[in-house]
Amino acid sequence: MPMIEVVELVKEFRKPQPTTGRLAGVRQLWAPRRTVRAVDQVGFAVERGEIVGYLGANGAGKSTTIKMLTGIVVPTSGTVTVNGLVPWANRKKHAYNIGVVFGQKTQLWFDLPLRVSLETIRDLYRIGAADYVSRIDEFDEVLQIKDFMDTPIRSLSLGQRMRGDLAGAMLHRPQVLYLDEPTVGLDVVAKQALRDFIAEQNRVHSTTVMITTHDMDDIEQLCRRIVLIDRGRVVYDGDLSSLKRRYLPFREVVITPGANADTAYIGAKHADRLENADGTISLRFDPERTSAAAVIAQAASTADIADLHVNEPKLEDVVRLIYAEAER
Numbered sequence: 001m002p003m004i005e006v007v008e009l010v011k012e013f014r015k016p017q018p019t020t021g022r023l024a025g026v027r028q029l030w031a032p033r034r035t036v037r038a039v040d041q042v043g044f045a046v047e048r049g050e051i052v053g054y055l056g057a058n059g060a061g062k063s064t065t066i067k068m069l070t071g072i073v074v075p076t077s078g079t080v081t082v083n084g085l086v087p088w089a090n091r092k093k094h095a096y097n098i099g100v101v102f103g104q105k106t107q108l109w110f111d112l113p114l115r116v117s118l119e120t121i122r123d124l125y126r127i128g129a130a131d132y133v134s135r136i137d138e139f140d141e142v143l144q145i146k147d148f149m150d151t152p153i154r155s156l157s158l159g160q161r162m163r164g165d166l167a168g169a170m171l172h173r174p175q176v177l178y179l180d181e182p183t184v185g186l187d188v189v190a191k192q193a194l195r196d197f198i199a200e201q202n203r204v205h206s207t208t209v210m211i212t213t214h215d216m217d218d219i220e221q222l223c224r225r226i227v228l229i230d231r232g233r234v235v236y237d238g239d240l241s242s243l244k245r246r247y248l249p250f251r252e253v254v255i256t257p258g259a260n261a262d263t264a265y266i267g268a269k270h271a272d273r274l275e276n277a278d279g280t281i282s283l284r285f286d287p288e289r290t291s292a293a294a295v296i297a298q299a300a301s302t303a304d305i306a307d308l309h310v311n312e313p314k315l316e317d318v319v320r321l322i323y324a325e326a327e328r
């Protein structure tokens with residue numbers, strides 16, 4: 001049985017029609033309501049131990065889906081089971097199965113030191129004293145939370161707070177971890193610590209992870225599988241490399257000609273030739289028709305080459321393309 005199973009999930013909200021002109025804000029209160037379908041027949045299954053990137057443009061329906069998976073929001077129709085439980089119907093039992101981190105807001109007690117927040121979580125989940133100590137030691141190895149255990153949450157830097165939040169979310173060893181924009185606003189060092197921690201929890205404890213993020217490095221480093229939604233519907237579900245191939249099927253060899261090379265002859269079969277402003281020449285090819293090795297060998301036989309490199313499609317470009325399509 002999959003760890004997370006989502007079938008024909010729908011969530012509709014009633015929203016006032018947008019109003020414009022004078023006193024628009026006040027008139028909005030009486031504006032007729034319309035139904036917005038934030039999540040539209042979404043379905044997917046996640047196996048234990050998978051890390052899935054749940055992606056989509058702003059307003060695509062990511063957070064609403066995660067809220068239904070965590071049990072905070074009840075769907076309009078459709079079913080969800082997480083480790084065999086319906087999240088909104090079995091809230092208490094379900095809470096033991098999941099950990100949640102929202103990058104935008106903390107789950108910890110703002111005025112209390114991290115230590116007190118973690119001890120409160122320990123007591124809420126009835127974690128034994130020895131387990132608590134060993135888990136804090138384990139978390140500290142990557143997150144270095146012991147450095148600021150006695151600082152109130154409100155005085156922590158964002159990076160420290162997020163490390164504390166992750167420790168709090170994983171303290172009861174949940175089977176599933178939901179992360180909503182976990183690295184937003186963090187510096188590179190803090191981002192890396194978070195990613196290392198998530199990868200390690202997944203590797204050591206087979207924690208199933210669902211992550212929404214606009215940070216493509218999070219995805220590249222953590223997720224092999226992507227579920228992409230657009231206007232509430234799943235438009236792609238598969239591995240990262242196929243996603244790149246589907247949206248950016250071309251690769252290119254970029255050649256810097258030698259000083260005396262006759263650039264007019266640089267080319268290769270099954271490759272389109274583009275002259276770049278910096279004097280380099282791109283040979284763009286479809287990997288289904290030819291290979292980088294063949295393109296390089298032919299180009300090298302046509303002229304003297306000073307340097308070359310192969311450009312792989314970047315996830316960032318793929319996602320930019322998809323999000324731009326979604327906005328049209």
Ligand SMILES: Nc1ncnc2c1ncn2[C@@H]1O[C@H](COP(=O)(O)OP(=O)(O)OP(=O)(O)O)[C@@H](O)[C@H]1O
Pocket residue numbers: 013014015036037038056057058059060061062063064065
């Ligand atoms: N409580 C709510 N009441 C009314 N409409 C809502 C509510 N929550 C979400 N929506 C609407 O549902 C749609 C999807 O929103 P959602 O927050 O799930 O998107 P998202 O993909 O998480 O976007 P973002 O990346 O901007 O967080 C949007 O049109 C949003 O305005």
